[in-house]
Amino acid sequence: MTTASAEGARERLPRASVARLPAYLLALDGLWSEGTKLTSSHELAARSGVSPEQLRKDLSFLGSYGRRGVGYDVAQLRGHIGSVLGLEEPNRVVIVGVGHLGHALAAYGGFAERGFSIVGLVDDDPAVVGTTVAGLVVRPVAELADVVASGGATIGVIATPAAVAQQVADALAAAGVHGILTFAPQTLQTPDGVQVRAVDLASELQLLAFHGRHREHAKA
Amino acid sequence: MTTASAEGARERLPRASVARLPAYLLALDGLWSEGTKLTSSHELAARSGVSPEQLRKDLSFLGSYGRRGVGYDVAQLRGHIGSVLGLEEPNRVVIVGVGHLGHALAAYGGFAERGFSIVGLVDDDPAVVGTTVAGLVVRPVAELADVVASGGATIGVIATPAAVAQQVADALAAAGVHGILTFAPQTLQTPDGVQVRAVDLASELQLLAFHGRHREHAKA
Incomplete structure (x- = not known):
């Protein structure tokens, strides 16, 4: 090949x-x-x-x-x-937002096995900045561009509250990532060439609800 | 309507x-x-x-x-x-696994707005069982059937390590849920009538990697 x-x-x-x-x-x-x-x-x-x-x-x-x-x-x-x-070499990932979700993502062992290396964590909470999570020191959001550049990151993950997701997407795009994975349930605007994938957990539950109701009616 | x-x-x-x-x-x-x-x-x-x-x-x-x-x-x-x-009334949800991911899901305000009510949390870690997360006391996994029945839950979320995901899916199906949302990167077997939706975060990153590489080649 x-x-x-x-x-x-x-x-x-x-x-x-x-x-x-x-x-x-x-x-x-x-x-x-x-x-x-x-x-x-x-x-x-x-x-x-x-x-x-x-x-x-x-x-x-x-x-x-x-x-x-x-x-x-x-x-x-x-x-x-x-x-x-495109997984011959690990793709480097920065996670923005180190609450429970960001923490879970940072600590998830499955990424390394499947082609990804978490190279940076960023948060805006002074109580979180400076702490070590999954072996990485959480950096302040003001240093996002440097975290992306110095880590060679090409993918950013947005695990922040929805209210700041667009702002974070803008900063990630400006920092040069080409892909963004977001958990915020809203459409993000990004420049051409920056691909966004959204995981909306409530939508997943809504589809389960649909199939559940359908099943009840089918049985009735 | x-x-x-x-x-x-x-x-x-x-x-x-x-x-x-x-x-x-x-x-x-x-x-x-x-x-x-x-x-x-x-x-x-x-x-x-x-x-x-x-x-x-x-x-x-x-x-x-x-x-x-x-x-x-x-x-x-x-x-x-x-x-x-099928969202006229809140769909009741039980979360199995209250690590960082389960905690993030339990605390996520967006579910209530979009038709879901978290009615139970279950974990197998004695250090976690009995603690209160997002207003709910975490119950031991041995009580899963009771948590589902007493909460009237129709949907179960699996936020456990992958190694026990199938076992949890079996227990959720036996307890009577009709839908399962899993984050474990593996195919789960469930009885007919129990719908599974899987969110595989590494797959999402792999698709971002694909588009990133494609973009680099397109530019070159």
């Missing part, structure tokens, strides 16, 4: 296929940790929560085809998907 | 349209809090991050059509979408 072909794959990939790659990678990680060297599209699809047809189609966009009667090479496919996603 | 028509809407709705309803509701909440009584499909679509065509199509599945030259009645549409999602 060369970088050139990873780039080519990135250009060909439909957005919906991209969105499923992390699930495939996670399933492959699981197989690998169990010592599985070869897997079938059925097994990988089942572990990823998609149909085998969908999986084969998505992987064909990457130029990865299973060998008939043999299947997919777990290590090779893992490397390939990681390369397409 | 009667319950019967909300039920009808639930049956007609494509899954992708359902997935966008929380964003429409959030945008309507914002308009309402700003004192806006009528809105256009363009405005509502812009705030929801979709095209006006998509918005009109989704709302037509609900039987909601804007009036030409007038637009959508914000209060009425809010009530309608809330009713379709």
Whole structure:
């Protein structure tokens, strides 16, 4: 797998296929940790929560085809998907807001295993600034640009109250990150080239509520 | 808006349209809090991050059509979408795992505004059990079934380490919840009728990494 072909794959990939790659990678990680060297599209699809047809189609966009009667090479496919996603080297992340959520994110061991390194923590609360969380000293929000630059961060996580989320997004964009993950339930404006992904937990609960009600009515 | 028509809407709705309803509701909440009584499909679509065509199509599945030259009645549409999602009464939620993440979720004010009431907290750490978090006393995991039943909870949130997530999901399903929100990066097995939604934060970061790399290559 060369970088050139990873780039080519990135250009060909439909957005919906991209969105499923992390699930495939996670399933492959699981197989690998169990010592599985070869897997079938059925097994990988089942572990990823998609149909085998969908999986084969998505992987064909990457130029990865299973060998008939043999299947997919777990290590090779893992490397390939990681390369397409851009995970060959750890992506450096700064977390803004070190309340309970920021603390949970800073301390979460799963990021390192999956391609991310938390390089900086920032907060505006004098009681929090200067404390050490998950091995990092929390820096004041006024030093955000320096934390991003000196840490080489490309991704910022907004774990602040919603009221200041846009302001933090502006500061992160100005500091040069290209991606922002926000937990604030509002649309953030960012310059072109700064991608935002929002995790809105109340929306997730609302979709569970919908399915719950639907189920009750279906049973009635 | 009667319950019967909300039920009808639930049956007609494509899954992708359902997935966008929380964003429409959030945008309507914002308009309402700003004192806006009528809105256009363009405005509502812009705030929801979709095209006006998509918005009109989704709302037509609900039987909601804007009036030409007038637009959508914000209060009425809010009530309608809330009713379709099943938010007329607060949905009761139990959180399992009161580490930093569980604590952040328990203390998050945004759930109450958007149709959810946290009615119970459960943990297996003797140092945490018995403490009060966000006004609730943390109960031992052995009492989960009672916490769910006495609180009338229909949704469980798993904020535990991944190693025990399946075990917690089994216990929540046995206790009678119909929906589970999990933060553990693994596929959970649940009985039919118990819907699982997974928020995998490392996957979100991986998708940001993909777009960041893609942008670098596009610029080069």
